Amino acid sequence: MSFDVSDIKKDFPLLSCEEHNNSLIYLDSAATSQKPQKVIDAVSSYYEEINANVHRGAYRLAEKATTAMEDAREKISDFIKSERSEEIIFTKNATESINLVAKSWGAANLGEGDVVLLSSLEHHANIVPWHQLAESQGIEVRWIPLTESGLLDLTDLDRLLEGVKLVAVSGASNVLGTVPPVRTLADAAHAVGALCLVDASQYVPHRPTDVEELGCDFLAFTGHKMCGPTGIGVLWGRSELLEQMPPFLGGGEMILDVTQEGFTSNTIPWKFEAGTPPISEIVGLGAAVDYLESVGMDNVLEHERTLTTYALQTLKDRFGDELIIHGPHDVSVRGGVLSLAYQDIHPHDVSQVLDDHGVCVRAGHHCAKPLMKLLGVGSTVRASLYLYNDESDVDALADALEATGKFFSR
Amino acid sequence: MSFDVSDIKKDFPLLSCEEHNNSLIYLDSAATSQKPQKVIDAVSSYYEEINANVHRGAYRLAEKATTAMEDAREKISDFIKSERSEEIIFTKNATESINLVAKSWGAANLGEGDVVLLSSLEHHANIVPWHQLAESQGIEVRWIPLTESGLLDLTDLDRLLEGVKLVAVSGASNVLGTVPPVRTLADAAHAVGALCLVDASQYVPHRPTDVEELGCDFLAFTGHKMCGPTGIGVLWGRSELLEQMPPFLGGGEMILDVTQEGFTSNTIPWKFEAGTPPISEIVGLGAAVDYLESVGMDNVLEHERTLTTYALQTLKDRFGDELIIHGPHDVSVRGGVLSLAYQDIHPHDVSQVLDDHGVCVRAGHHCAKPLMKLLGVGSTVRASLYLYNDESDVDALADALEATGKFFSR
Amino acid sequence: MSGLEDLYREIILDHYRNPRNQGELEVPPAVMAEGFNPLCGDEVKVHIKVDDGVIVDIKFDGQGCSISQSSASMMTTAITGKTLEEVEGIIYSFKQLMSIHEKSLEGGSETVDSSTTGLGDLQALQGVVKFPVRIKCATLGWNTLEQCFEELDEN
Amino acid sequence: MSGLEDLYREIILDHYRNPRNQGELEVPPAVMAEGFNPLCGDEVKVHIKVDDGVIVDIKFDGQGCSISQSSASMMTTAITGKTLEEVEGIIYSFKQLMSIHEKSLEGGSETVDSSTTGLGDLQALQGVVKFPVRIKCATLGWNTLEQCFEELDEN
Ligand SMILES: Cc1ncc(COP(=O)(O)O)c(C=O)c1O
Ligand SMILES: Cc1ncc(COP(=O)(O)O)c(C=O)c1O
Numbered sequence A, B: 001m002s003f004d005v006s007d008i009k010k011d012f013p014l015l016s017c018e019e020h021n022n023s024l025i026y027l028d029s030a031a032t033s034q035k036p037q038k039v040i041d042a043v044s045s046y047y048e049e050i051n052a053n054v055h056r057g058a059y060r061l062a063e064k065a066t067t068a069m070e071d072a073r074e075k076i077s078d079f080i081k082s083e084r085s086e087e088i089i090f091t092k093n094a095t096e097s098i099n100l101v102a103k104s105w106g107a108a109n110l111g112e113g114d115v116v117l118l119s120s121l122e123h124h125a126n127i128v129p130w131h132q133l134a135e136s137q138g139i140e141v142r143w144i145p146l147t148e149s150g151l152l153d154l155t156d157l158d159r160l161l162e163g164v165k166l167v168a169v170s171g172a173s174n175v176l177g178t179v180p181p182v183r184t185l186a187d188a189a190h191a192v193g194a195l196c197l198v199d200a201s202q203y204v205p206h207r208p209t210d211v212e213e214l215g216c217d218f219l220a221f222t223g224h225k226m227c228g229p230t231g232i233g234v235l236w237g238r239s240e241l242l243e244q245m246p247p248f249l250g251g252g253e254m255i256l257d258v259t260q261e262g263f264t265s266n267t268i269p270w271k272f273e274a275g276t277p278p279i280s281e282i283v284g285l286g287a288a289v290d291y292l293e294s295v296g297m298d299n300v301l302e303h304e305r306t307l308t309t310y311a312l313q314t315l316k317d318r319f320g321d322e323l324i325i326h327g328p329h330d331v332s333v334r335g336g337v338l339s340l341a342y343q344d345i346h347p348h349d350v351s352q353v354l355d356d357h358g359v360c361v362r363a364g365h366h367c368a369k370p371l372m373k374l375l376g377v378g379s380t381v382r383a384s385l386y387l388y389n390d391e392s393d394v395d396a397l398a399d400a401l402e403a404t405g406k407f408f409s410r
Numbered sequence C, D: 001m002s003g004l005e006d007l008y009r010e011i012i013l014d015h016y017r018n019p020r021n022q023g024e025l026e027v028p029p030a031v032m033a034e035g036f037n038p039l040c041g042d043e044v045k046v047h048i049k050v051d052d053g054v055i056v057d058i059k060f061d062g063q064g065c066s067i068s069q070s071s072a073s074m075m076t077t078a079i080t081g082k083t084l085e086e087v088e089g090i091i092y093s094f095k096q097l098m099s100i101h102e103k104s105l106e107g108g109s110e111t112v113d114s115s116t117t118g119l120g121d122l123q124a125l126q127g128v129v130k131f132p133v134r135i136k137c138a139t140l141g142w143n144t145l146e147q148c149f150e151e152l153d154e155n
Helices: A005-010 A037-050 A060-079 A094-109 A128-137 A182-191 A239-244 A279-295 A297-322 A347-356 A369-375 A391-408 B005-010 B037-050 B060-079 B094-109 B128-137 B182-191 B239-244 B279-295 B297-322 B347-356 B369-375 B391-408 C002-007 C010-017 C066-079 C084-099 C102-107 C114-130 C132-154 D002-007 D010-017 D066-079 D084-099 D102-107 D114-130 D132-154
Strands: A088-091 A115-119 A140-144 A164-170 A195-199 A218-222 A233-237 A255-258 A263-265 A323-325 A337-342 A362-364 A380-384 B088-091 B115-119 B140-144 B164-170 B195-199 B218-222 B233-237 B255-258 B263-265 B323-325 B337-342 B362-364 B380-384 C031-036 C043-051 C054-063 D031-036 D043-051 D054-063
Touching: A037 A060, A037 A279, A037 B037, A060 A088, A060 A279, A060 D132, A088 A094, A094 A128, A094 A164, A094 A195, A094 A218, A094 A233, A115 A128, A128 A140, A128 B255, A164 A182, A182 A195, A233 A239, A255 B128, A255 B369, A279 A297, A297 A323, A297 A337, A297 A391, A337 A347, A337 A391, A347 A362, A347 A380, A347 A391, A347 C002, A347 C066, A347 C132, A369 B255, B037 B060, B037 B279, B060 B088, B060 B279, B060 C132, B088 B094, B094 B128, B094 B164, B094 B195, B094 B218, B094 B233, B115 B128, B128 B140, B164 B182, B182 B195, B233 B239, B279 B297, B297 B323, B297 B337, B297 B391, B337 B347, B337 B391, B347 B362, B347 B380, B347 B391, B347 D002, B347 D066, B347 D132, C002 C114, C010 C066, C010 C114, C031 C132, C043 C066, C043 C132, C054 C066, C054 C084, C066 C084, C066 C114, C066 C132, C084 C114, C084 C132, C114 C132, D002 D114, D010 D066, D010 D114, D031 D132, D043 D066, D043 D132, D054 D066, D054 D084, D066 D084, D066 D114, D066 D132, D084 D114, D084 D132, D114 D132
Parallel strands: A115 A140, A115 A164, A164 A195, A195 A218, B115 B140, B115 B164, B164 B195, B195 B218
Antiparallel strands: A088 A233, A218 A233, A255 A263, A323 A337, A337 A380, A362 A380, B088 B233, B218 B233, B255 B263, B323 B337, B337 B380, B362 B380, C031 C043, C043 C054, D031 D043, D043 D054
């Protein structure tokens, strides 16, 4: 491990204070991450020291607020190796980012019979906007199947790509941990004249991100899963595309001119940022990026790989066939998300008993109902790892699972 | 005055600490309000003590987060006297709230030739979404003219209402302070079978709000102007309407079921809240409502009336014809927003010199370009008052204006 | 661990392991409704057959946690043979039970609204209110039953 | 108040009060472009007439603050009679002047990139960089001039 997790834990107030007299084992970072004190403080200091509306004020306070916001845009742009910070558009969450693409680019460029190709791993955020376009514009939604082990089955890719205008895939699955070969898919998309959107909600927080290497055209992610505040998401898009897309939400900031008769749109990124932006949230996300960079995304990735290996091994050793771990077991193609089925105990009941042992995991469909259907289950128990987790957390999970088994075999 | 402003100022860290050695005279609350410590702390404690994703977790932390969020929804519902808290939909700002109505209700219910009637006072947030519908669905946008003094000219209302399906007006103007007769307009709208939307961004922060008394069907407002965080807006709508409207953004939380073939929407309010909500921001807005209620909205209104009267008088006394105060001068039909023209000095230049005296005002078109055109100006200097302002702030403004005059007549 | 024992009473686990009245009925004469818990993915189908204002048969089916399935199972035993009016009363009482606020449980000695005392086995579900997220599990079958009633009204 | 005096130099106020080359030209032969500052509502129209690669006439018109109007006015005097190549150079130098970061001003003794020393009166606008919001005011006329060049290219 390339950093000391006990030091890292101290950065996160919720993990280092005592809760109900037993310390919290937080294994639900795929739902939302905990926040380091530095991020919390960045948000507070914004309100305490520089709060003002941005872009429109000539006074120094407003200028400070604008600078704080635009500096954060630069940082976030650098963080994903975007070449131009105006390719960073702030939204409220990844869901809005994807909807923006569907409702601006999609509505303007897709019609009857055009195909959007999704992977079978997708989160509802990367499904429902396309279903909505199917309803409104008659597009077809098509699915890349999965292999037995939860990888994308690309054997029929050529056929799947017929008529495709957009390939929209998650950079990492929030259920199985699977990390699909985005570069391959992006290249294949481009080869048939299609674009490629990556839902990187579970990718950007966990590994170094380079949009040029990924080769995609749009990248969506969300602040609260990467040590940042709630209420802030990002859409990165190639400027040539963003410039040609019609605006999405209409209002202040996104216009050059408005008359009683019509309006002209502003340039990017503002064209897509109608109304007062989530300023403190943008500043907070900038601080989150600073924090993650101070740890080093390479280190985060390495740590999670090591810990995932340990978790897979520990759970296999201790529970054998009693515990199913869905998805691939090869840590080179998966992240630290573990979807579990334990004996025949319903996930909701498992998580209830785990909670009683101070272990926070999620039970449910994880907003991926089509995937659940393929897995043949209604829900799973999901434990997800992040930089502040260590082997003791995994051990606590295993202990609590054992106790769960005992409890229900009373 | 029904409360002591010097006590109130102490609640706001940015106003009570020293900035560049002269204390800050903040007169830009129409752009965004300052935040009381209690709101800042509510956001921090959320992250430090109960941060978890909402609605989906069975563990206690997630339950606490869900409860914190839903309690805030109840508070905000009570604050505007809504009868059912599911009529409160959380958005990222007022702009999104209005876009939601335009792009869900509007797109489903309006077509070629249907008219949306706006007042000539509107903010771009309540103009551009309708221009967008004009482009996409061929609706007509029509304008209620203004009287000389900046009130709505309703003499021709009957004719204006022909073919109207929606009357969309601001509850209070962010430029002139004008408070239009919303009840009259809502009743007139209903009489011709139209609905009424109120952009209450400048209304809810400044006076007691009762949606039943207002008689409207939709009410949009924004957290950051009412002592709350950035990144949070509200749309209130009548449940009968909300239930029939198609969803807007698609994704997690807003669905009952998703398959590879399609989706079914959740019930309100969640149908309209796709993705992870701005949780800390909702909690912060709940704290802002608590704060405002502890002061009393009646008191806020009374205080602002008194202070606006003082400001109008002081400016008239000290500057006479050298200073034009746009809009109505009768404080019973206006709020504490003062749009000024001083000598022939450009507003941008005025605000620059005011800033040098520690006085923060805004210079520009205030996102109301059609109104600017009617006023025959490109921009104005806008000073706006809130509960933490007092007569000394108004005096400081007048002193700084005087200095500005001197500076430019060198 | 008292909270947990309180949630997972013996009788609940028994109904979970050995669900009563599991299955389907022919539609018509029966009516059917389907319920989802969008949060956790639980699903339940309820079939009822009504003759002369009396529930003569009821079956449920679905996938879900011990709370949602046992609650549905106990529901079927509680309402079979009852008139629609009686069932409305039981539904009301059960929802009362589910809305007794955590606070009142923590404070008093688990004093229960008298209107909920006629619930028999269902009383065992009372521990659920200490776990607000699980209330939706416990009421899933019941809400689906109410949907069946709406179906009936429409016919 | 040193910052303010620095921003509002005498020559700036002079150009603001007595704008040079205000007005319009006939299109064609002139080309015209219109610029907005979306933040503050400033507007400027620039007309240029080019003969043989030389700017033979230029007029500007608009409404705006002292910075945007004086910068446009000074621009007209700086470029009249210049070749398009020379004007490109002046535009470049002016943008350089506007991008000297506040920090370098605060630190050093206002050392100025040598490429910006040929700007003459326009040097007076150097104080603007201490007020980043105003940079957009100062460059409005210049960006509009560049739009005119795009018009030229299209013709
Ligand atoms: C009257 C009015 N409507 C709408 C808005 C938009 O609010 P927001 O920018 O928070 O969406 C504002 C403030 O900018 C306003 O003053
Ligand atoms: C893969 C994936 N995509 C999209 C989202 C949506 O993110 P948000 O809810 O912040 O919009 C999530 C998280 O919920 C996710 O895991």
